[in-house]
Amino acid sequence: MERLEVLDCEGRCDPALKPQLRPDQIREIYRLMVTSRRFDEKAFRLQRQGRLGTYAPISGQEASQVAPPYCLQKSDWMVPTYRSAGAYYTRGVPFKNILIYWGGDARGARVAPDQRDLFPTICIATQIPFAVGLAWGAKLKAQKEKKTSEVVLCYFGDGATSKADFHEGLNFAGVFRLPIIFVCENNQWAISLPRSRQTAAPTFSQRAFSYGMEGIQVDGNDVFAVHRATQAAVERARAGKGPTLVECETYRLGDHTTADDASRYRSAEEVARWQKLDPIVRLKKYMLQERLWSEAEETKLSSEADLVVEAAVEEAEAFAAPNPVSFFDHTFAELPWNVLEQRKALEEYLKEKDSRKDTVILDKEGRFP
Ligand SMILES: Cc1ncc(C[n+]2csc(CCOP(=O)(O)OP(=O)(O)O)c2C)c(N)n1
Numbered sequence: 270m271e272r273l274e275v276l277d278c279e280g281r282c283d284p285a286l287k288p289q290l291r292p293d294q295i296r297e298i299y300r301l302m303v304t305s306r307r308f309d310e311k312a313f314r315l316q317r318q319g320r321l322g323t324y325a326p327i328s329g330q331e332a333s334q335v336a337p338p339y340c341l342q343k344s345d346w347m348v349p350t351y352r353s354a355g356a357y358y359t360r361g362v363p364f365k366n367i368l369i370y371w372g373g374d375a376r377g378a379r380v381a382p383d384q385r386d387l388f389p390t391i392c393i394a395t396q397i398p399f400a401v402g403l404a405w406g407a408k409l410k411a412q413k414e415k416k417t418s419e420v421v422l423c424y425f426g427d428g429a430t431s432k433a434d435f436h437e438g439l440n441f442a443g444v445f446r447l448p449i450i451f452v453c454e455n456n457q458w459a460i461s462l463p464r465s466r467q468t469a470a471p472t473f474s475q476r477a478f479s480y481g482m483e484g485i486q487v488d489g490n491d492v493f494a495v496h497r498a499t500q501a502a503v504e505r506a507r508a509g510k511g512p513t514l515v516e517c518e519t520y521r522l523g524d525h526t527t528a529d530d531a532s533r534y535r536s537a538e539e540v541a542r543w544q545k546l547d548p549i550v551r552l553k554k555y556m557l558q559e560r561l562w563s564e565a566e567e568t569k570l571s572s573e574a575d576l577v578v579e580a581a582v583e584e585a586e587a588f589a590a591p592n593p594v595s596f597f598d599h600t601f602a603e604l605p606w607n608v609l610e611q612r613k614a615l616e617e618y619l620k621e622k623d624s625r626k627d628t629v630i631l632d633k634e635g636r637f638p
Pocket residue numbers: 352391392393425426427428429430456458459460521525
């Protein structure tokens with residue numbers, strides 16, 4: 270199975286594989302990675318302070334979060350998971366939205382009408398068939414209009430590959446030669462389940478062959494390798510040459526979510542080993558060696574990242590709280606009678622509560638007091 274590495278841990282680049290990126294593009298990728306990490310750290314602290322419901326950290330995965338969407342055009346589609354803050358940010362979705370969403374308000378997932386990014390999906394792998402449907406639509410539309418196709422970038426984790434949606438989606442995409450790039454962020458863990466429990470195969474990428482598509486494994490902490498593989502896959506998809514599975518071998522440095530404690534199932538030595546492969550440190554070393562970057566620029570970027578993140582927190586916290594009744598809005602097209610009763614009860618309770626001006630909504634047993 271082909272494995273691609275371009276940049277080593279000392280920031281040295283294989284000259285034959287040097288990226289086709291301009292210096293300003295490399296700096297932009299670095300800015301996106303650093304700002305995403307800063308946001309990640311802030312979001313975690315906000316949850317600990319009781320200012321955010323929960324959050325799924327991306328620290329350690331910035332290369333596979335930033336490089337794939339960086340290869341897209343605005344008219345292309347991105348189908349993320351719940352661990353996608355850096356990917357969303359690269360697509361231009363403000364951090365404010367991400368905070369509102371994780372604050373428990375679905376309006377945060379509503380992006381601008383011309384923004385072709387789907388909601389975060391909490392149900393593992395269910396986004397894969399949706400992404401394949403989008404790609405099928407894009408292909409039919411391109412054929413009808415005799416145009417080059419839009420492409421779809423579909424993310425999922427190592428754990429998602431054990432689900433039927435993965436098989437159904439990739440099989441369909443292979444058969445119909447759809448313009449889609451599957452990016453598997455293999456971060457070694459599916460909550461507490463290690464990668465070794467997901468497949469007996471040595472790589473996830475080799476599954477591509479059984480679906481009749483291109484497959485490649487890349488060092489997922491090497492932003493140039495991720496970029497090179499995804500760029501080639503995007504070009505193939507756009508040229509009508511079908512789908513690609515890109516496995517990014519990376520690592521989740523933090524907990525699964527703020528509701529997890531990763532130290533209960535993995536060793537400090539393992540985390541330390543991966544910390545040495547930090548994708549941000551590696552790119553910075555390269556940029557310093559190539560004289561694309563200086564410590565003065567680093568200091569400037571650091572304060573800019575803080576400003577971006579703090580502004581997002583301020584905006585998200587100033588956003589009006591959702592009406593609790595909206596809780597019932599998005600699951601059923603028509604509410605069943607028993608759920609309708611619950612909705613009515615909540616509406617009545619809220620009306621009464623408003624006149625009493627108290628704040629408790631549910632008691633300890635989960636009933637309206
Ligand atoms: C259908 C479904 N089953 C189980 C879960 C519980 N669950 C949440 S995250 C997760 C692990 C997913 O691991 P992976 O696909 O590797 O993604 P990662 O969290 O590592 O990014 C599981 C099993 C879920 N959300 N949806």
